[in-house]
Amino acid sequence: MERFIADLVADLDSGKLDRRQFCETIMLAAAVYAAGEAGANAAPAQGLKTIGINHISYACPDYRKARDFYAGVFGMENAPTMDTGKEARLMFGPGPGAGGTFFLPRNGTTATKAKAVVDHICYTIPGWDEAKVRAGLAANGLSPTGRNGSLHVYDPFDYDVQIGNAVEENAFRR
Amino acid sequence: MEGFVAQKLDDYKAGKIGRRRLIEMLTLAATTAYAQDAKAAASNPALKVALVNHVSYSCANFQQAADWYSKIFNLDQVGATKNDVALPFGKKGDKAPGVIASDVPLTSLIIRSRDLDAPARGETAPRRKSRALVNHIAYTIADYSKDRVRAELKRLGYPNPREDGPHSFHIVDVNGYDVQISGIEMTALAG
Numbered sequence: 001m002e003r004f005i006a007d008l009v010a011d012l013d014s015g016k017l018d019r020r021q022f023c024e025t026i027m028l029a030a031a032v033y034a035a036g037e038a039g040a041n042a043a044p045a046q047g048l049k050t051i052g053i054n055h056i057s058y059a060c061p062d063y064r065k066a067r068d069f070y071a072g073v074f075g076m077e078n079a080p081t082m083d084t085g086k087e088a089r090l091m092f093g094p095g096p097g098a099g100g101t102f103f104l105p106r107n108g109t110t111a112t113k114a115k116a117v118v119d120h121i122c123y124t125i126p127g128w129d130e131a132k133v134r135a136g137l138a139a140n141g142l143s144p145t146g147r148n149g150s151l152h153v154y155d156p157f158d159y160d161v162q163i164g165n166a167v168e169e170n171a172f173r174r
Numbered sequence: 175m176e177g178f179v180a181q182k183l184d185d186y187k188a189g190k191i192g193r194r195r196l197i198e199m200l201t202l203a204a205t206t207a208y209a210q211d212a213k214a215a216a217s218n219p220a221l222k223v224a225l226v227n228h229v230s231y232s233c234a235n236f237q238q239a240a241d242w243y244s245k246i247f248n249l250d251q252v253g254a255t256k257n258d259v260a261l262p263f264g265k266k267g268d269k270a271p272g273v274i275a276s277d278v279p280l281t282s283l284i285i286r287s288r289d290l291d292a293p294a295r296g297e298t299a300p301r302r303k304s305r306a307l308v309n310h311i312a313y314t315i316a317d318y319s320k321d322r323v324r325a326e327l328k329r330l331g332y333p334n335p336r337e338d339g340p341h342s343f344h345i346v347d348v349n350g351y352d353v354q355i356s357g358i359e360m361t362a363l364a365g
Binding site for chain 1: 179180183186193196197198200201203204219220221222223224225226227228229230231232233234239246247248249252253255260261262263264266270271272273275277278279280281282284290294296297301302303304305306307308309310311312313314315316317323326329330342346347349350351352354355356358359360361362363364
């Protein structure tokens, strides 16, 4: 970033950039930095590169109960204009278009022909404080199982929900 | 932040600060402005989730499924055991797009073969039978374009993926599970 800004200042000094262009470019650079390294997000020459989960489609008998649970307990944000009365979109993590994910509870069948099942989703909670996490779950009437830093609860439809921290739940520490 | 940049630029033009000082201040501002926003947003409530840590995918033959996801999405396999393996969305040390916090690891797929009727590890009670179903997962891929993704899927043996809006396709994996492939333009607010 520092080298990039130094080049911008040089361009400003030499007249290649005017004041407005300079300010706009700095603002854009800050936003791109926040969204992750651009190089890390580039697709390979061949094939698809996954950079995240876009959304989780969750079918259940009453999407409103799921919506209220995930928003109320885990702080997911309901996108109000997308709540159709049959489904909702709950945003979390980075912003929309910047790598964010949404949880999509919807009324629908739970029958499947697939020979595989997503049996749980684990979510990361940054700044994990064991006492506060457990107290927060208890305040919502939830009794977790698991171990410190990695806890499981059931949602209103007995779907297994895991929450964890970066120490206990990290693919590179298995 | 824009006001801050403009002010520092004025100071620089007026000779109040030097070139090196300008660069240092703008670098600091550009790399921390959004981090402070993210920190504030995450501080309340204590259970606020920041990212999917992993998706737990169970099937009869975990290695076959893992190889399929590795092939389609260019994912490495790490930490294999006799009945599961993790497929993180990047290399060790990478950060997920848009994530500032240092304690949020990359999202992973964990693909496993196990008896879901048996109690979970360390528990005695059997797992509850869910009345909900995660019927598909949508994956965001880098540099999405409809033509490029269609061509890649054709090359990978999926000549007729189901198109779903302007920014995604569906295919089924080796176990018949619905997989959605999306661009970053597909968000909670659009697409």
